[in-house]
Amino acid sequence: MTPPVPATAPGAPLDLRANGHEPALTRILAIRHGETAWNRETRMQGQLDIELSDTGHRQAACLARALADEVIDAIYSSDLARAVQTALPLAAARRIRVTTDPGLRERCFGVFEGLTYRDVAVRWPDDAERWHQRDPGYGPAGGEALRDFAARCVAALTRIAAAHPGQHIAIVTHGGVLDCLYRSAARIDLGAARSWAIGNASIHRLLFTDLGFTLVGWGDTAHLEDGALDDSDSASAPGSLQYLVGTAA
Numbered sequence: 437m438t439p440p441v442p443a444t445a446p447g448a449p450l451d452l453r454a455n456g457h458e459p460a461l462t463r464i465l466a467i468r469h470g471e472t473a474w475n476r477e478t479r480m481q482g483q484l485d486i487e488l489s490d491t492g493h494r495q496a497a498c499l500a501r502a503l504a505d506e507v508i509d510a511i512y513s514s515d516l517a518r519a520v521q522t523a524l525p526l527a528a529a530r531r532i533r534v535t536t537d538p539g540l541r542e543r544c545f546g547v548f549e550g551l552t553y554r555d556v557a558v559r560w561p562d563d564a565e566r567w568h569q570r571d572p573g574y575g576p577a578g579g580e581a582l583r584d585f586a587a588r589c590v591a592a593l594t595r596i597a598a599a600h601p602g603q604h605i606a607i608v609t610h611g612g613v614l615d616c617l618y619r620s621a622a623r624i625d626l627g628a629a630r631s632w633a634i635g636n637a638s639i640h641r642l643l644f645t646d647l648g649f650t651l652v653g654w655g656d657t658a659h660l661e662d663g664a665l666d667d668s669d670s671a672s673a674p675g676s677l678q679y680l681v682g683t684a685a
Contacts, residue, residue: 460601462644465503466617467608469518470495471636479552482545482579487517495637495660500525502639502659508532509603512596514540514610522637523608534608539592542610546579570627582626589613590620597644614640621649635660 470492474481488496503526513523515536523534548556548567557564566574575581580588589612596607611634618624618632621642633655634640641652 460645462597462600462602463604464597464642464644464649465506465508465604465606466614466640466642467499467522467606468611468614468634468636468638469514469516469522469608470499472518475636477552478554479550480545480548480556481518482543482549483516483541484549485517488521492518492636493521496522496525498659499637499639500529503606504529507604508606510535510600511606511608512537512540513608514538514542514613516541516610519608519610523606526606526608537592537596539588539595540607540609540613541589543582543585543589543612544578544580546576548576548579570629572626585612586616586619586626589616593617593620593649594644597649598646617642617649618651618654621651 470488472481472486472492473489474486475492476489499522508526508530511523511527511530511532511534513519513534513536515538519540520534520536527534551559553564556567560576563574563576567576570582572583572586573581575584589609593607593613597605614634615630616626618634618640619626619628635655635657637657637660639656639659640654641656643650643652
């Protein structure tokens with residue numbers, strides 16, 4: 437598994453004391469949802485509402501234990517089941533609600549959704565090439581262009597973080613959203629190749645001020661090591677925690 441990466445990220449560093457003032461910080465735990473069967477099959481989920489696998493539920497339980505001593509004032513999640521089910525054990529331990537926000541959804545992959553990466557490469561080789569080359573203006577038929585997706589999810593992340601100055605928040609979302617968050621914080625172009633890991637149930641730490649996002653640590657999966665996912669580990673039944681879910685106004 438991947439240890440946390442200190443945030444010596446590429447791109448220009450953000451000076452939190454710019455213009456001689458101390459900005460109000462929002463501390464963020466950004467979390468990718470646990471594993472689904474489709475993750476294991478390398479099948480594109482996009483905005484299809486796929487639930488966690490048994491492994492994913494165990495990962496969510498491990499995540500909640502690992503963050504048991506963390507201060508968390510609010511928890512936000514994509515409204516897709518795999519993200520909500522990952523957030524619920526974290527919320528249950530604190531008796532606070534998960535606020536769902538559709539702005540945190542994964543990119544819509546249009547006609548690619550439900551297919552494996554290999555399926556897409558065979559059926560639409562030219563489209564697959566544009567996809568892998570990270571063409572910012574490209575989107576599969578019926579899906580989001582990369583540029584539009586990044587604008588949508590970074591706007592949602594910014595709106596949520598800006599609502600909690602001086603607080604600690606957790607945001608449970610998807611790999612594509614977290615990729616855009618990393619790029620925003622590290623000042624990396626959308627078209628650049630990815631060199632950072634975003635594993636299932638991984639933890640990423642950032643700060644937010646009126647100057648933007650700053651990386652603190654990335655890619656922590658230590659809580660999933662050393663037998664943490666033993667089958668004897670039980671996650672809370674997802675249906676029993678639904679009272680903890682609310683939607684963003």
